[in-house]
Amino acid sequence: MFLNREAISLKEAQRLLAELSVWPKTELKSARSAHGFVLAENVFAPFPIPAFRRSGYDGFGILACDNKNFPREFQVMETLGAGATLDKTLQPGECVRIMTGAKVPDDVAAVVMLEETENLSASRVRILNGSAKSNISEIGEEIKAKENVLSVGTRLNAGAISVLCAFGINEVTVYKKPRVAVVATGSELSRAATPETGTVYNSNGPLLAGLISENGGIVTGEYELTDDLDATRALFRRLTKENDLVVTTGGVSVGDFDFVARVAKEQTFLFNKLAMRPGSPTTAFVMNETPVVALSGNPSACFTGFWFFVEPLIQRFQGRETAAEEGKAILAHAYTKKNEFDRYLHGVLDACGTVTLDGHGQSSELASLYQANCFYQIPYGTSVSAGGSVKIWRLP
């Protein structure tokens, strides 16, 4: 079966997927339930912040004409806590005791910090030193009215939701999370894996399902398929109708039971061989106008393939690009093996910009994926010495 596949580059494969049409859908959500969703609208400040002249300190508010000839005594007319207002006008020699965050009366020109004053009685204060600064945040000093405070494409996290709350915005239009089905293939998958029968537990399905959920997709179901062409075709037919995206693992190589590869060839076919390792048999096709990304059964290829091919699609359904950020880092250990193809390894990037080999060599790839926070590339035909620079993709 398909022994003579045409290998294309990672970039070309990504381009083919990027050219597929996707139709992001939107929905209205309450601000507080929108955590993790992506904004489908720009958010503009409905009012400035501060919305009123705001005291930056606890102290005494005085008139402009009184901001001189210190030390001297003042009459304290009222105490203004945050949320309180003054309904009289100050006369020279009068002041208000005012707290941080409180609304400063219009005629007050400066707030003298508590530390620069001496309490004489409830209604008398001696101000020791004046203030060169007003200690007042003027209207719109932080955010102007109509300013674009959050942009379409922003994934709403704690900080973004606090911005919505600061403006009393209770509802926002967000992109619907895409519906994604996960299919693990292979008759070796079993709920009672034993060495005698050559069966194994399904770990790639849960890996992909977890990655999809972590990165903004909704997993509509996890399926296990035995090696059966008709069953494969039937399941794919149904899942591509019910989902925005289908992701599979296994069954894409050149073996007798690689039925995903066969179904792919029957549909709008994008690619089935990549000039990269791991994941060279990675396959993609379109069925019922729904993209199907078919990753190999190797855990490491599943992980890399998710980030290179699946996650960007999940983001596009939400009007975004991939959250994996290209950059460069220093490789902690030498990578001496020269590869025939570009090799992509997962690693751990520290906060000083050094990346450590991960799951390559002594430790298992399967058991190290959970630590990975980046990939890095070893270009074909090259080796990288310790301290050498590598291209990385930093994972979110």
Next chain:
Amino acid sequence: MFLNREAISLKEAQRLLAELSVWPKTELKSARSAHGFVLAENVFAPFPIPAFRRSGYDGFGILACDNKNFPREFQVMETLGAGATLDKTLQPGECVRIMTGAKVPDDVAAVVMLEETENLSASRVRILNGSAKSNISEIGEEIKAKENVLSVGTRLNAGAISVLCAFGINEVTVYKKPRVAVVATGSELSRAATPETGTVYNSNGPLLAGLISENGGIVTGEYELTDDLDATRALFRRLTKENDLVVTTGGVSVGDFDFVARVAKEQTFLFNKLAMRPGSPTTAFVMNETPVVALSGNPSACFTGFWFFVEPLIQRFQGRETAAEEGKAILAHAYTKKNEFDRYLHGVLDACGTVTLDGHGQSSELASLYQANCFYQIPYGTSVSAGGSVKIWRLP
């Protein structure tokens, strides 16, 4: 009130909190529902991986004595897909057609890749070249039985759960997420903020609640407190009984209505002034054996304070240390202002190790927190030029 507070350093404040006793609790969870929880036990491989000799390729399995004198023809005895087994013994000149992932019969010494063979009929194959490598993954080659595959303290993500699934482990003991109450204080908080009344919407409460949920805590409730000493005391009394941790914002400065500061002084008091900006009035105390971290009402101080004081406590309840990682980065722009205190600014760290000023200068701090993926330090009395090195804390 408390004008003469004693400022302590960030390190000292963190040490005081780190010395508090916390009692992590554990619970049993199904592997699939444990996403985001922290392992409270080491996980050892119950069997090796592979658990059986596993074919690495699609090809033909041959005996050791037959791995020479190519090209020549072989009799194909059976086709072994993954999950299938052979119940006969091969004789010289016989082979099995075997697929990637399938169990390799004990007497087979090597799998010759499909690409190196020529199909003659269903039962005859010509093997063109032998294989220097066996193309067989031996038992335990990836993971040995009893190997410690996941350690106590690991936060279970997609990759870690796939490891549990690979071993058919259905239940794990995890740390319970700590129960955290969030209190925003100040009579200025309102559901109908208007410039006329000097009221504002509560944005720090949602910020803290979001950060707590994002980082492994359970928010048991969000409360708003008006400036009332009795109400403050009563709410704190109740919340410290019902929660593992209480986090508050506002009311910790030297103002007349800073009642959190007063309640703090009545309890087992840890600190109420820090030699750092922002967040100098940050306060901490213990009430009913429950830590209360009282952050200032400044959004930026809330954010920084969460990461320096609250998040480490949330992690300790789950047997972990802070997930913020210390490192260093290059500052993209100059920071010319010299501060009297160490200043901590939030920023955006790119994948090349450069950090950009964020929310400092033109843009609002409130409206930039959502982009931050690190803090960096400007030590007191210094300025940093563009391209200079700064100490950073990379956020998870």
